[in-house]
Structures are given as C-alpha cells and as structure tokens.
Amino acid sequence: MARAHNPIDRFYSVIPAGGIGSRLWPLSRADAPKFLHDLTGSGQTLLRDTWDRLAPLSGEQRIMVVTGRAHRAAVEAQLPALADPNVVLESEPRDSTAAIGLAAAILEKREPGVIIGSFAADHVIKNQRLFATAVREAVASADAGYITTIGIRPTEPAVGFGYIHTGAEMIIEGAPSALSVTKFVEKPDLATAEGYVASGSYLWNAGMFIARADRLLEEIGRSEPELLAGLLELADGWDDPATRGPAVDRIWPGLKKIAIDYAVAEPAAAEGNLAVIPGYFDWDDVGDFASLAKLNSGGRKSDLAILGENARVLSDASSGIVISQSGRVISLIGVKDIVVVDTPDALLVTTSENAQRVKAVVDALKLTGSTDVL
The missing domain is CATH 3.90.550.10 (Spore Coat Polysaccharide Biosynthesis Protein SpsA; Chain A)
Known part of the structure; x- marks a missing residue:
C-alpha cells in the first residue's frame, strides 16, 4: 500500500x-x-x-x-x-x-x-x-x-x-x-x-x-x-x-x-x-499500439516486444509488438514494425505506422452491429 x-x-x-x-x-x-x-x-x-x-x-x-x-x-x-x-x-x-x-x-x-x-x-x-x-x-x-x-x-x-x-x-x-x-x-x-x-x-x-x-x-x-x-x-x-x-x-x-x-x-x-x-x-498516454511497442522495447525499433502471461512467440528478424491472450503459437519471420494482438475472439494485425487507424476498425464494427467483440 x-x-x-x-x-x-x-x-x-x-x-x-x-x-x-x-x-x-x-x-x-x-x-x-x-x-x-x-x-x-x-x-x-x-x-x-x-x-x-x-x-x-x-x-x-x-x-x-x-x-x-x-x-x-x-x-x-x-x-x-x-x-x-x-x-x-x-x-x-x-x-x-x-x-x-x-x-x-x-x-x-x-x-x-x-x-x-x-x-x-x-x-x-x-x-x-x-x-x-x-x-x-x-x-x-x-x-x-x-x-x-x-x-x-x-x-x-x-x-x-x-x-x-x-x-x-x-x-x-x-x-x-x-x-x-x-x-x-x-x-x-x-x-x-x-x-x-x-x-x-x-x-x-x-x-x-x-x-x-x-x-x-x-x-x-x-x-x-x-x-x-x-x-x-x-x-x-x-x-x-x-x-x-x-x-x-x-x-x-x-x-x-x-x-x-x-x-x-x-x-x-x-x-x-x-x-x-x-x-x-x-x-x-499509450494512445495506440505504436506507443505501446515503444514503451515495451525501451524505444529501440529493432526489438520485438511481447506481452501476455503465456505468450508463445517465435520470431526471426522481426520487430514491433505481439500481445497474446489466446495461447496460440505465433510465428513472425522478417516483418518490421508489426503489431499482432491475438485474443480468444478477435485478431488484429497492422503496423506501427498505421496504429492510429485502429479506431476506424472499432467504428466499423459498431456500424455492422458486431458489438459482441467490443
């Protein structure tokens, strides 16, 4: 305390x-x-x-x-x-x-x-x-x-x-x-x-x-x-x-x-x-996955940050961030500034450069009535 x-x-x-x-x-x-x-x-x-x-x-x-x-x-x-x-x-x-x-x-x-x-x-x-x-x-x-x-x-x-x-x-x-x-x-x-x-x-x-x-x-x-x-x-x-x-x-x-x-x-x-x-x-303010990747890699763009208690990630010549909640094996080969968020009911794959655009996916899901994953 x-x-x-x-x-x-x-x-x-x-x-x-x-x-x-x-x-x-x-x-x-x-x-x-x-x-x-x-x-x-x-x-x-x-x-x-x-x-x-x-x-x-x-x-x-x-x-x-x-x-x-x-x-x-x-x-x-x-x-x-x-x-x-x-x-x-x-x-x-x-x-x-x-x-x-x-x-x-x-x-x-x-x-x-x-x-x-x-x-x-x-x-x-x-x-x-x-x-x-x-x-x-x-x-x-x-x-x-x-x-x-x-x-x-x-x-x-x-x-x-x-x-x-x-x-x-x-x-x-x-x-x-x-x-x-x-x-x-x-x-x-x-x-x-x-x-x-x-x-x-x-x-x-x-x-x-x-x-x-x-x-x-x-x-x-x-x-x-x-x-x-x-x-x-x-x-x-x-x-x-x-x-x-x-x-x-x-x-x-x-x-x-x-x-x-x-x-x-x-x-x-x-x-x-x-x-x-x-x-x-x-x-x-951890506003997107690009800032989250930077926080967890010590600011080094060459690193791959991995979050998740039981994350199973294999990586070769890759950088970015992987957040795993599903327990699946995730393999990355030769990808730079990748963002992978794997949850039991939804998967997001993007890049740090496009991290600010994730909000548009949420807006689209609302419009299509897919509120069960929001």
Whole structure:
C-alpha cells in the first residue's frame, strides 16, 4: 500500500477512469478498458500505477475516482484503500468536463477552498520525484487563482499528441517555472510537429489540470452555464444516497458532452487565466499500439516486444509488438514494425505506422452491429 509522505495541503487528487481506448482494440474492450490492463509489464494495472503516484501527494483518503457504473467492482478491487464516498459513478460517458466538473462540485461542497488535480487513469509516467515537483508547483499556481496544466517537454516530433504553445514567464510564488499559455494546438502533421519541437516553445498536452475547485467551476460556468447548473444540482444532494441515484438518472444523460480542453482550458488561456508548468518526466498516454511497442522495447525499433502471461512467440528478424491472450503459437519471420494482438475472439494485425487507424476498425464494427467483440 502506498503511504502518504508530506501530502500537499488542501490538495485532492481526482482520477477520471473512463473511455475504452479504442485504438488499443481488441486488447481494450468496453468491459476491460485500457486502465484495467498492465501495459508496461510492471505487474499492475495503469490505474493502480496512477494511484501509487498520487497517494504520496494527496494521501490515500484524498483520492477520488470517477468511473462508469459497470467498472465499479473492478476499480475497487484494484484500489482497496479507495474510500467509498470518493467513488463517483457515471451512468454513461459524458466526456471530461462533466466528469472532472462533478468531482470539483462535490469536493467544493464538502471542503470549500479545496484544490483538485485531475490525472488520467491510463497514462504512463516515470520519475516520481520530477512528477511530484511539477504537481507541487501546479498546486501553488492553482492556489493563486490560475487554471493550471502540466505540459511535457517533447522528446520527439510526435503527431499523436496535442501541443501547448507557451508564452512569457509568470511570477507566481511557489511556481518558479510557470509559463503563460497562448494557445492549444490539435494533433499536428509531422512537419508541423518538427517545427514545434525545434522552436522550444511548445509542450505536449498531457491532459493534467490543477485548479481550485471554485475557480474550475467558475470557468465551466462562463462557457457552459447549463452544464454547470446540472453539475451543481447533482453535487447538492450527492452525499445523500436516497437522492443521488435518481438525480444521476435524471440529470446526467442530459449534460453536454465536451472535453475540458474546450470548455475550460482554451477559454481560460484566451483570458490570460491559464498557466502551464513544464514537466521533465517521461510521459506517454499509450494512445495506440505504436506507443505501446515503444514503451515495451525501451524505444529501440529493432526489438520485438511481447506481452501476455503465456505468450508463445517465435520470431526471426522481426520487430514491433505481439500481445497474446489466446495461447496460440505465433510465428513472425522478417516483418518490421508489426503489431499482432491475438485474443480468444478477435485478431488484429497492422503496423506501427498505421496504429492510429485502429479506431476506424472499432467504428466499423459498431456500424455492422458486431458489438459482441467490443
């Protein structure tokens, strides 16, 4: 069990554990999403890794998990120290603003003045010390009234991530590396990404947001007042079990689906109310099988990464990644950057170059009604 060590005053960690990670199909499914898998060979799930990173910063009793009703049992099995009042269940996915905003509304009602940090359940982060340093600076920036994010110093011109364009240095006590944000940029093409990295003024957008809960709710209200009204109504009766379920069933499905980048981060940046703390730790959102192959081969393109407890793989002059759950023998001869995912009911074969296109297969399966393998 992770132990709190000098937890940050007034800080509460929030872990949104939603989404199925459709670019990791058929490994990631609706009933076994990405965050419930061990994708790095660490011996535990990405969700548990996230908990272990955050527990020293906030304390185990100050971590809230927002997840789907269908995943409650699996989440609680992974996180036995998770306090029951800190399990927030969505009746259906409504995107990140609703998930994080509801957590903020509940926690602000319980503890006015609380500072929350939202950290995805399915990212891979290495170097706890550097991560903790960035979070502590972000909390100081949030306490000063800024919506704050942590951007990752890019190590390559990645096209699978969004980017943050940084501006001038900000003078914030306790946050010496804080920078202003001029804009957020969607996933670029390779040439554009190369220009971003060469300029030195862009960071990867890691989707981490730290803010005083009241300021976060204020920003949601500016851009999405109806969404805020629904969240506040939910939070008002959240801690009464008699009213919570009916309120969720009545209000939650009608909440607008919108990412927090659009509802909060971009408007706050436009108003000069958003700060970014550069993060110097290794980070990856494991967005597709290409990034998963890189993580598990130590970044060496010549290697073949193999995942699966009883994988039976024979390889000759091949590279890429093989994930085996079927027990079948898989033979690879002379193939480069291959991706093979072999499950009992579905087989995926592609290449690292085409890894981002796996989502299109999931979309096609939905259209054809083949939902039994989703």
